[in-house]
Amino acid sequence: MRKDLLIGLDIGTTKVCALIAKIKENKFEIIGIGKSFSQGLSKGMIVNIEEASRGIEKAVKEAEFDAGFKISQVWASIAGNHIQGMDNSGFFNISSEDKIITHKDVEKALENASRLTLPPNREIIHTLPQEFTIDGQSGIKRPIGMSGTYLGVKVYIVTASSTYRQNIENSVKNGGYGVEGVVLQSLASGMATLSPEEEDMGVALIDIGGGTTDVAIFLEDGIRFSCALGVGGNHITNDIAVGLHTTRTNAEKIKIKYGSTSMSPSCEGEAIEIKGVMGRRTYKVKGEDLIKIIDMRVGEIFELVDRELEKSGYKDLITSGIVLTGGCSLLRGIKEKAEEKIGLPVRIGYPRLKNLDTLNSPIYATAVGLILYGMKERKKVSSKNTLEVRIKEWIKDFF
Template identity: 40%
Template structure:
């Protein structure tokens, strides 16, 4: 596989997307090929039928290969699903020698300490994101490296998930004949694709309304502050239409996409859609007003749950205020008048996010649809991973490594560089998680 090409695999509840992309000379992402297939075997973001999921992944991958003339071997996969939850946690370490400055190893020690938190059975920490540090009680420190201090503490945003669900996704990828290159949290991937750096600084809540789940990621001061996965998405709206109008799912989905609106006020009483009856039965007549009432009721429920999570983050406090408001993305964000409804319920500025922030200018309209936000984000994540690998390899070639020094710290992180050399980024927990899942799958065969 060429080094500058990355593949994102978005395993969703309604669709599976394989997307191939590379960086062009302007640093933008160029999408070379895309494949999608109907997702069978995934429920609310969690795999519940391995065989069907494998078939769907293979179908999407083949289509992407055909449309791009590239062979897919490695993929970056997103994890979401109702088992993901997040919590806030503070922890501290006391440094043995406060005469030396705080370095990378102190931070790794502090982060490793968070990993000792006791979780519910079957749960594992996926992500540990430092929010802000305190050194000897001095608060609001963004970057403590290089400072003097005896006690280093930090607030952490800890994301927790069920390890079996993550392994199942790894299993599906591997059984589809692909290598797992990386695992990323889906709300993070979508956020990277549709948000600008300014929005993340100012404070913004990204709501990704998918088929089976709605993901939330809250950013402030450029750092992710809160994540949540709500186990409702576009599917429950379709389900309600199906029940409410006594029609089959396919018709309900089409009705929602073509005529659906989240705001019942605008439809006149006499606007009617006629739906062909099943084999020999009379056609059904449905008023658009009733249709949008059904949709409205469910959408309000979803948004209110998301709003509870935004309040949990604490956006009403002055310094946690989300100045950039809300960005909606995902397939569900294409519902007519959803923006107005979200603004009405939350009182926050809202826009629909398209993943064209980082895409090359000549990208296909299809690719820049909010439907593909997560897939684009996963491709970007894969490309970033390649760049990090290159940087690490370059750094490794530049320095002679002292053998015994190497022995103890190799697994934690790259060695402390000479000050003037470019420093490889700290390896994220998702990289470590990916390795753990890979090891598990290799040993489980």
């Protein structure tokens, strides 16, 4: 696989989306897009490897065809309520003579912060720095190049069930590819939709997909809290199917065409035609009846989210407000409903991509974020490698 290619693979409950990006320095260009219906997932987690592999293979093959390149490794999303987050800290004594903090020192401090005794079948997927301290001085964001003897770091550690993480790897492998890394869905969505100001001031990202609602709080450039709720747009669709006695396929169409929450009653007064199941008679319902069903579920989702925000202890620090993303953020009136239930200003998060209208939807926030995350990680490795090469060269020169 060409070194300048990077693949984001969002394995969602309703769709799999593969994006192939060509990287040039700090910029990227999307050169391949592939999408397939997702099967074999429930509430963000793979429950049927064979079905999941098929969706993955189809989406990646389509993206490869679109890009005109073959790929071998992907950055895959991970979600589900098996994910847990916790704070931790680590330290490292700077031993170099000049006491200037290097990339390696930061890595050592992060490594020490990742030393945890985890229960069996759990593993760390991210160790995300929140802030550094140098000789007791706190609030440092970029310590490399500064002088000190004692480097401390506060981190947010994300852990996952090894079984579920392995299921992602197995499904991608069955589809014919390898995994370069897994990335927490809300972290990826956040990278694609949040502005640096928001991340600094305090913001809560809410990604409402088909099977999960993923929440993450960012403050002072670091992630402080995350959680995944096993509820999303599929539940709204199910409620419509049950409440209006129709199939899920039909309920999904009705939701997209007429769906709304009570705050923007676009279909109030309108009669909606409902097809009965298996040839049963077609009948009409009032728009208000549909709104009532949707409003109840959406209201409940935001009540659950609000409870999590309160529990996190960070709600008062979310000074910029909420960013809603994921497919469900396209539901009419959802922004107002979130504002009503959570009591904070809300905006809808679109991936920040220029000149690419196809991906200009909250549905693609995770996939675009995976590319951004992959770029950041590769840059870390390459800057480390460049430093190692430079040090080796200095040593060679010296002798």
